Each structure stands twice: as C-alpha cells, then as structure tokens.
Amino acid sequence: MKPLSTRRRIWLIGALAILVIGAVVAWRMLPPNALSFAAAHAVTLADYAGPSPIGAPPELRSADLVTRGKYLVDAADCIVCHTTDGGQPFAGGRAFVTPFGILYSPNITADRETGIGAWSDADFLSAVHKGIDNQGRRLYPAFPYESYTLLADEDVLAIKAYLFSLPVAHATSPPNSLKFPFNQRWLMGIWSAFYSPDQRFRPRENRSPEWNRGAYLVEALGHCGDCHTPRNLAQAPDNRHKFEGAVTSGWRAYNITPDAASGIGQWSDAELIAYLSAGHATGHGSAAGPMAEVVDASLRNMAPADVRAIVTYLRTIPAIRTHDLAAPEASPASDNPKSIEASVDPRGKQIFEGACASCHGWSGVGVLTNYATLTGNRAVNDPSAINVAQIVLSGEQRIAVDGALLMPGFGAAYSNTEIAAVANYVTARFGAAPSRLTAQDVAEFRRLSSE
Numbered sequence: 375m376k377p378l379s380t381r382r383r384i385w386l387i388g389a390l391a392i393l394v395i396g397a398v399v400a401w402r403m404l405p406p407n408a409l410s411f412a413a414a415h416a417v418t419l420a421d422y423a424g425p426s427p428i429g430a431p432p433e434l435r436s437a438d439l440v441t442r443g444k445y446l447v448d449a450a451d452c453i454v455c456h457t458t459d460g461g462q463p464f465a466g467g468r469a470f471v472t473p474f475g476i477l478y479s480p481n482i483t484a485d486r487e488t489g490i491g492a493w494s495d496a497d498f499l500s501a502v503h504k505g506i507d508n509q510g511r512r513l514y515p516a517f518p519y520e521s522y523t524l525l526a527d528e529d530v531l532a533i534k535a536y537l538f539s540l541p542v543a544h545a546t547s548p549p550n551s552l553k554f555p556f557n558q559r560w561l562m563g564i565w566s567a568f569y570s571p572d573q574r575f576r577p578r579e580n581r582s583p584e585w586n587r588g589a590y591l592v593e594a595l596g597h598c599g600d601c602h603t604p605r606n607l608a609q610a611p612d613n614r615h616k617f618e619g620a621v622t623s624g625w626r627a628y629n630i631t632p633d634a635a636s637g638i639g640q641w642s643d644a645e646l647i648a649y650l651s652a653g654h655a656t657g658h659g660s661a662a663g664p665m666a667e668v669v670d671a672s673l674r675n676m677a678p679a680d681v682r683a684i685v686t687y688l689r690t691i692p693a694i695r696t697h698d699l700a701a702p703e704a705s706p707a708s709d710n711p712k713s714i715e716a717s718v719d720p721r722g723k724q725i726f727e728g729a730c731a732s733c734h735g736w737s738g739v740g741v742l743t744n745y746a747t748l749t750g751n752r753a754v755n756d757p758s759a760i761n762v763a764q765i766v767l768s769g770e771q772r773i774a775v776d777g778a779l780l781m782p783g784f785g786a787a788y789s790n791t792e793i794a795a796v797a798n799y800v801t802a803r804f805g806a807a808p809s810r811l812t813a814q815d816v817a818e819f820r821r822l823s824s825e
Contacts, residue, residue, distance in 0.1 A: 405606060405613045407571065408521070408593045409578075411692055416576040419526065427577050427586040428526040431677040443536030446529050449595040449680070450522070451672040452537075454664075455479050465489075465543035470516050471623055471822050473609075475552035477516045481545045484538045488546045491538070498534045499527060504572050505562060512562035514550075520570040520610070521597035524590070527574075569610040588687025591680055596672070601627040601664065618694045624822030625663040626760045628752050629696045632689055636699035646685045651678075656744055657704060659751030660780075662765045700806040702755040706737040718808065721792055722799025729784060730796070738804040745780055748804045756801070759809030763797040763819055790816035 409416075419428065429435065430442040447453070456479045458467045466481035466489075484491035490498065490508075497508035505519035506512060513519065522530075555561065566572075575594050577586040592598050603611040604620040619629040619636075629637040638646060645655040653661035653669035661669045673681065726734075733746045738754075740746030748754045753761035769783030784793070790813035797816075802808035 405610070408599055408611070408613055408616070409589065410613065411616065412578050412581065412589070412690075415578050415580040417579055418576055419574070422577040422579070422586075424577065424583040424586065427583065427590045428529055428575065429532075431680055433677065439532050439535045440539045443532035443534070443539075445675075446533050446595065447536050448672050448675040449591060450533070451596070451668055452482070452533075454667045454671050455517075456482050462541070462543045462545070464537065464540060465545040466547045467545065469548075472516065472552075474556040475550065477514055477550050477552070478547040479517075480547050481543055482537055483540055483543045483545075485542045485544050488544055489542065490534075491542065493534075495531055495534065499530055502530045502533075505566055505570060512559040512566070514559075514562060515565065515570070515609070518597040518600045520566075521594060521600060523570055523572050524575040524594035529595075565608060565610070569608070582686070584683045584686045585690065587680065588683035588685070591676075591684050592687050596684070598630070602630050615694060617688075617691050619696050619699075621760065623664065624760070624819050625665075625764055626753075626756065626758065627665065628756075629694065629699065630688060631691045631694045633693040633695050635701040636696035637693060638688065639693060640701070643682075643685055646688070647678075647681050650681050650684060651676075654745050656747075657750045658702075659747065659753065660745045660770075662753065662761060662770050663768075666770060698757060699752075700755065702750050702752060703804065703806045704750040706739050706749050718798050718802050719791075719795035722795035722797070722802075725788065725792055725796040726799055726803075729787075730800075733781070748800065751804075754800055755805040755807075757805075757807045757809050759797045759801050759811050760819070762800055762809070763793055763811055763816055766793050766797060767816070767819060785820065789813070790820070 419426065425432075430437065430445045434442055434445055453463055455468060455470075456464045456466050458465075461467060462483075464482050466479045468479045470477045470479070481489040483489040486492045493501075493508045500506045501508070501513060501517075502519060502522045502525060504523070505515065505517065550557070575590050578589075581589075599611045599613070599617065601622050602617045602619060603613060604615050604618060606612040617630045617637075620627055631637040632639040634640055641649075641655070641658060645658060649655035649658060649661065650669065650673045652674065653666055660666075733741055734748050735741045735746075738748035740748075753759075753765070756762070765781060766788075767783055767785040770780040771782075788796070793816045794811040794813050797811050798809050
C-alpha cells in the first residue's frame with residue numbers, strides 16, 4: 375500500500391479533529407430533556423391508569439374554569455414576570471437583563487390592541503406550547519415555553535380563561551433591546567427545533583401518582599429548571615447538570631438536588647415544605663430575591679398536597695455536588711463580637727454593628743424574628759456572596775408568617791465598597807468560608823437590579 379503523503383496526513387488529522395470537536399460540541403449543545411433521568415415507562419395521559427397528574431388539585435376539580443385557571447396561573451408564577459413594581463397585574467413591562475440585551479415582558483391582559491384580547495384558543499396554545507404568537511412571530515425563551523410545552527391543552531385554556539376574566543390594561547411594553555444577531559427572532563425557530571420538542575407531559579407508569587403530580591408541577595407549571603439549572607452555550611437548560619444551581623439576573627438560584635453538602639439532602643420533608651410554603655425553614659434560612667417572589671406569588675397559594683408532591687419529586691433528582699458550596703455552618707457565632715481575619719475590610723464589622731446586629735444578633739440568631747437568623751442560611755454560606763450583597767442592596771420587603779416586616783434595603787445608604795465590606799464580613803463571621811466581593815462586583819449587581 376502506498377504511504378500517505380504528508381499533506382494527506384495533515385488533512386486526515388484535521389478532519390478527525392473536526393469530527394471529535396464537533397461530537398463534543400454536539401454533546402454539550404444537545405443535553406437530555408428534563409425528564410430523561412426518570413428513564414422509560416412513559417405513557418400518554420389517556421393510557422395512564424392512575425389519578426390524573428394534570429390540572430388543579432382534587433379539591434378544585436369541580437370548580438369553574440376561571441377558578442381552576444387562577445390556580446394554574448399561580449402555580450406557573452405568571453404574575454411575577456408580567457407585572458412591574460406598582461403596575462397593574464399582568465400588564466407586562468418588566469425588564470429582564472440577559473447576556474444579550476434587555477427583554478420586556480408583554481401585556482397578557484385581554485386588551486385587544488396591546489394585550490392578548492384578540493387571540494384565539496389556537497393562538498394561545500401556539501404561544502404556550504411552541505413559542506409562536508398570534509402574528510407568527512417567534513417568542514424568546516425568557517418566556518419558558520420549553521417547559522410550558524409539557525402543559526396539557528385543557529390547562530393552557532383554563533389559564534387563558536382566567537387571564538381573560540381580569541381587568542383589561544391598555545399598556546404597551548418598551549421595545550426589546552437586544553444585540554445583533556440575537557434581535558433576529560427567526561433564530562428562535564432553530565433554537566426551538568433543538569430545545570423545545572412541542573410535546574405534552576407523559577406520566578411514568580413506574581412512579582407513584584404523587585411523583586407524577588410533582589413532576590408536572592416542577593417541570594411544566596413551575597419551570598424550576600429555568601432558574602436552578604445552568605445553561606449551555608445556546609442558553610438552553612443543561613440537564614446534565616439538572617438543578618445544580620445557576621446565576622440568573624444577578625441572583626444565585628441554589629442547588630436543589632439531594633446532594634448532602636451543597637443541595638437539599640440534609641433537609642427534612644417538613645423543612646422543605648415549610649420553605650416552599652412560607653419562604654422560611656428554621657435552621658436553613660429564608661427565601662430572598664426571585665425565590666421569595668416565587669414563594670409569595672406562587673407556592674404559598676398551592677394546596678398542601680401539591681407542595682408535598684413537589685418535595686417527593688425533588689427527592690428523586692440525581693444528586694450533584696456544587697463544588698464551591700460547602701455544607702452550611704449551622705452553629706451560632708459567639709455572643710460577643712469576634713475578630714476575624716485581618717484581610718476583611720474592618721468597615722464591614724462597623725457597618726454590621728451599626729445597621730445589622732440589632733436584628734441579626736452577633737450570634738447570627740435573629741433577635742426579633744427567626745426570619746433574621748443568618749446561621750445555616752445558604753446565601754451566607756456561599757463564598758460568592760452574590761445573594762448577600764443583593765439583599766443588602768435591595769432589602770426584602772415581605773410580610774413574614776409571624777407578621778414581621780423584613781429587611782430594608784441599604785443600597786442608597788452605603789457605597790459599593792461598604793456593601794462589599796459588610797457582605798464579606800457576614801460570610802466570614804457566620805458562614806463556612808469568607809467571600810471576597812469587590813466594589814466592582816457590587817456595581818454590577820446594582821446595574822442588573824436597576825434595569
């Protein structure tokens with residue numbers, strides 16, 4: 375056999391390298407779907423022998439369409455994304471900062487000119503399942519149609535019935551501000567072909583009815599993966615790292631797999647139910663930022679059996695370790711101010727003493743309410759300190775179960791350097807590892823929260 379020439383060898387090696395690189399890229403860009411971990415045994419709803427996992431809970435099954443639709447809208451958390459601060463509910467206009475520019479949520483009240491009042495049932499189903507509006511335009515997946523595609527038709531139409539029962543708002547959202555080529559909507563057709571299969575939810579015969587209900591709530595209505603699952607280069611959820619945690623809009627959504635150190639493996643069912651239902655679990659801290667919005671607008675309104683079903687489903691997600699997160703430090707700090715390593719800016723301790731200690735205590739155990747307890751809180755035990763800085767900036771204006779008004783924001787009172795200093799002090803004093811935030815980091819958090 376005639377030996378290959380040097381040029382042919384180079385071409386062959388190059389071709390093989392391209393094939394290998396292409397295979398790796400394809401593997402990275404084409405992750406499994408959200409329910410792939412559950413293996414086979416999927417059947418259609420018509421063939422499923424157990425109680426239906428879709429729709430409103432049993433206590434509302436005989437209710438009218440609008441009442442059932444309201445429950446589903448709450449479960450899907452629609453109001454948070456489609457309402458601005460102080461604005462009319464569902465009138466749109468909320469800004470979403472992405473790596474590619476700013477998107478604004480649309481008006482989804484029944485106004486015929488600026489909302490969805492002229493949409494037919496088929497139009498609404500197309501938008502929810504396929505990400506295509508009534509004019510044939512592709513929607514951006516900030517609207518999580520890759521999750522909502524799992525919703526049963528009857529549930530989508532119940533949602534529409536409820537939205538059409540609400541007061542109408544004549545309101546036009548600001549135009550999106552996306553960089554080229556991301557402002558080309560037709561590209562979403564390619565994205566959808568890979569990441570939004572336009573398939574309804576199919577129960578698993580080898581799983582319990584509670585598991586199937588939980589899967590429907592988490593994957594379809596709740597679209598939890600949109601925040602808690604990291605994204606690949608195409609900005610689709612990478613389900614090889616399902617629920618490992620991710621940073622979204624300047625806040626960190628934490629690991630919700632059963633990993634014992636970085637996830638929810640050490641949480642009891644009662645603690646998880648309390649956190650989801652009320653936004654607080656003793657020993658684990660309180661919800662803040664986007665998660666607090668989910669609790670207050672969605673999870674708090676759900677039937678207890680549905681919250682239990684969510685917990686049942688989450689327990690079965692494959693455990694994944696988030697390597698920069700250690701198990702939270704749960705022991706109270708000393709009752710007296712203690713010295714911490716000299717590398718922490720001393721202004722952090724000064725600010726904590728003047729603005730924080732009266733509520734949070736020097737031990738980290740809440741003085742006025744358990745909601746203010748810092749020990750055991752995942753955010754305080756996160757060496758990135760993203761959420762600690764964000765809550766210092768913006769506060770958390772929620773009404774707790776015990777009636778206490780939660781933390782005010784200090785963004786206007788302190789500089790970026792000072793907020794970085796107090797965040798670093800809090801993680802060093804009460805957490806498992808100190809953070810190293812800079813003034814530049816805090817400036818970026820301000821930018822994300824002000825858009």
